Amino acid sequence: MSPLNLLLLALALVAVPRARGACPTSAELKNADGTRVCAKLYDKSDPYYENCCGGAELAVEPGADLPYLPSNWSNTASSLVVGQRCELTVWSIRGKKGKTRKFSTGAYPRLEEYRLGIFGTWSNSISALYCRCY
Numbered sequence: 489m490s491p492l493n494l495l496l497l498a499l500a501l502v503a504v505p506r507a508r509g510a511c512p513t514s515a516e517l518k519n520a521d522g523t524r525v526c527a528k529l530y531d532k533s534d535p536y537y538e539n540c541c542g543g544a545e546l547a548v549e550p551g552a553d554l555p556y557l558p559s560n561w562s563n564t565a566s567s568l569v570v571g572q573r574c575e576l577t578v579w580s581i582r583g584k585k586g587k588t589r590k591f592s593t594g595a596y597p598r599l600e601e602y603r604l605g606i607f608g609t610w611s612n613s614i615s616a617l618y619c620r621c622y
């Protein structure tokens with residue numbers, strides 16, 4: 489590896505934790521009473537990572553199986569965070585139809601960075617979900 493590549497790699501490693509912005513980390517993902525949350529969905533993302541995970545939020549309990557999200561959350565989530573040792577599976581069409589994707593533990597501040605088919609992204613495209621922890 490050239491010195492320039494090593495420098496770029498070092499910069500990338502330093503930059504990653506900051507990329508989570510205002511989203512909580514997986515470890516911070518708990519209810520106010522301390523009980524475990526499997527995932528949280530947020531209706532607002534932003535070009536600036538520090539402003540992501542804003543607006544209304546939907547806390548998803550471990551084991552939650554929602555083939556039909558509440559209607560005002562259908563095609564609405566733009567940021568999400570998945571808790572430690574949890575995994576969130578999402579579908580693009582209500583009733584667990586259409587395309588599907590798994591999000592493992594971590595923060596996903598900008599769902600528009602995750603492609604859905606050729607033209608779409610996962611921002612405003614989650615209509616059903618299943619969340620499990622182990």
Ligand SMILES: *[C@@H]1O[C@H](CO)[C@@H](O)[C@H](O)[C@H]1NC(C)=O
Pocket residue numbers: 531544545558560561564
């Ligand atoms: C959907 O409605 C519920 C109940 O009124 C509210 O708490 C929640 O914030 C709403 N979701 C969005 C994305 O606005």
